[in-house]
Amino acid sequence: MKRIAMITGVNGQDGSYLSEFLLSKDYEVHGIIRRHSTICTQRIDHIINNSSFKDKFFLHYGDLTDSCSLAELIRKIKPTEVYNLAAQSHVGISFEVPEYTAEATGVSTIKILEAIRQNKPDCRFYQASTSELFGGIPSTVPQSETTPFYPKSPYGAAKLYSYWITVNYREAYNMFACNGILFNHESPRRGEEFVTRKITIAVAKIMAGKQDKLSLGNLNAKRDWGYAGDYVEGMWLMLQQDKPDDYVLATNETHTVREFVEAAFEEVGIKIEWRGSGIDEKGYDSKSGKLLVDVNPKYFRPAEVELLLGDPSKAEKQLGWKRKVKFRELVKIMMISDTKTITPPLMTD
Numbered sequence: 582m583k584r585i586a587m588i589t590g591v592n593g594q595d596g597s598y599l600s601e602f603l604l605s606k607d608y609e610v611h612g613i614i615r616r617h618s619t620i621c622t623q624r625i626d627h628i629i630n631n632s633s634f635k636d637k638f639f640l641h642y643g644d645l646t647d648s649c650s651l652a653e654l655i656r657k658i659k660p661t662e663v664y665n666l667a668a669q670s671h672v673g674i675s676f677e678v679p680e681y682t683a684e685a686t687g688v689s690t691i692k693i694l695e696a697i698r699q700n701k702p703d704c705r706f707y708q709a710s711t712s713e714l715f716g717g718i719p720s721t722v723p724q725s726e727t728t729p730f731y732p733k734s735p736y737g738a739a740k741l742y743s744y745w746i747t748v749n750y751r752e753a754y755n756m757f758a759c760n761g762i763l764f765n766h767e768s769p770r771r772g773e774e775f776v777t778r779k780i781t782i783a784v785a786k787i788m789a790g791k792q793d794k795l796s797l798g799n800l801n802a803k804r805d806w807g808y809a810g811d812y813v814e815g816m817w818l819m820l821q822q823d824k825p826d827d828y829v830l831a832t833n834e835t836h837t838v839r840e841f842v843e844a845a846f847e848e849v850g851i852k853i854e855w856r857g858s859g860i861d862e863k864g865y866d867s868k869s870g871k872l873l874v875d876v877n878p879k880y881f882r883p884a885e886v887e888l889l890l891g892d893p894s895k896a897e898k899q900l901g902w903k904r905k906v907k908f909r910e911l912v913k914i915m916m917i918s919d920t921k922t923i924t925p926p927l928m929t930d
């Protein structure tokens with residue numbers, strides 16, 4: 582049978598890695614992009630411009646908030662698998678655009694599920710669920726498929742709806758619908774407003790003399806950070822099983838934002854010495870004494886998820902999935918990439 586995947590959010594971080602992965606498995610891949618006033622396909626340009634994918638990789642305009650376009654796309658493409666990755670995916674920004682986040686990250690999921698149910702009910706469906714669902718109960722770690730949910734943001738609340746409507750369509754209509762409850766995963770393609778990429782870009786710019794210091798919010802937050810390239814394989818594995826189910830993908834390791842900062846600076850030979858506490862905490866170059874990191878309350882969130890640490894044992898056992906890239910290697914990959922892109926200014930007379 583011809584394998585046809587439809588990916589919403591194809592030009593996001595995960596969409597770009599998933600496209601590469603599925604094309605390597607000989608899928609026909611249909612990516613959904615929304616219209617921008619400028620072209621925003623940087624993460625998939627290498628696929629678009631690769632002539633060997635000319636008859637295998639297709640882009641279509643669509644929008645998560647527009648059920649007409651989603652239904653028409655399902656009718657036209659007739660996918661065998663749909664990966665619903667598109668979302669307003671920034672937790673901090675979801676406090677600023679809460680209603681839009683509810684539409685794009687929550688309600689949109691039923692539009693896709695209905696479009697599948699009515700037009701291609703045998704199509705398998707992957708929903709990009711998230712560790713943000715666990716949010717507010719830090720005592721329950723490590724978090725697994727059986728940990729109670731307690732979202733702490735408009736983003737988390739919207740994803741909670743998407744999680745349950747996916748379970749509901751599986752149970753009510755016998756659809757092959759799965760939730761991947763993914764913990765944070767990063768890469769050189771990570772959006773620049775997420776903390777890891779913000780850090781690696783800043784360190785590269787500081788080293789190139791293009792930025793003075795890095796300003797951050799909560800340095801104590803702990804995240805279970807993995808590599809996006811590893812996680813897209815897990816998404817695909819979920820849709821290859823005999824029965825649909827929900828799975829956590831995580832590394833089972835957690836690190837503070839402060840540790841990520843230290844690791845990124847270590848990659849360029851700088852040891853950070855911390856002084857002060859709370860909003861007065863500052864990070865200095867231990868050799869030169871130069872101020873490199875400070876705290877700016879504007880990056881604090883109205884409510885914060887303090888601790889995420891995932892238990893991926895179900896996925897490891899049932900899917901045979903295992904993350905390959907470890908924390909320090911991830912920081913290194915991101916630092917190498919950003920250091921290459923951000924070059925020092927040219928010397929002039």
Ligand code: NAP
Pocket residue numbers: 589590591592593594595596613614615617621643644645646665666667668669670671685709710711712762763764765766767772
């Ligand atoms: P991302 O880089 O922010 O990509 C999100 C994609 O969604 C972008 O391509 C974006 O398009 C698209 N999108 C947003 N609003 C849309 C709309 N109204 N209509 C159509 N497309 C729209 O996110 P990611 O890191 O790849 O994450 C993929 C999914 O996994 C998201 O649903 C995210 O919430 C979830 N997730 C991510 C993580 C993580 O750590 N990365 C962990 C758990 C769950 P534009 O490029 O046009 O903006």
Ligand code: G4F
Pocket residue numbers: 670671672673710711712713763764765766774775776777779796797798799800802803804838880881882885886889
């Ligand atoms: O990188 P972040 O913005 O990611 P966050 O909030 O954990 O969300 C990401 O992972 C979720 C999975 O758990 C996904 F569902 C979601 O789509 C997204 O991909 O922030 C990480 C931590 C937070 O505690 C934040 O408060 O870093 C803290 N932080 C400290 N200073 C900062 C900053 N975050 C950002 N973005 N920018 C800062 O300056």
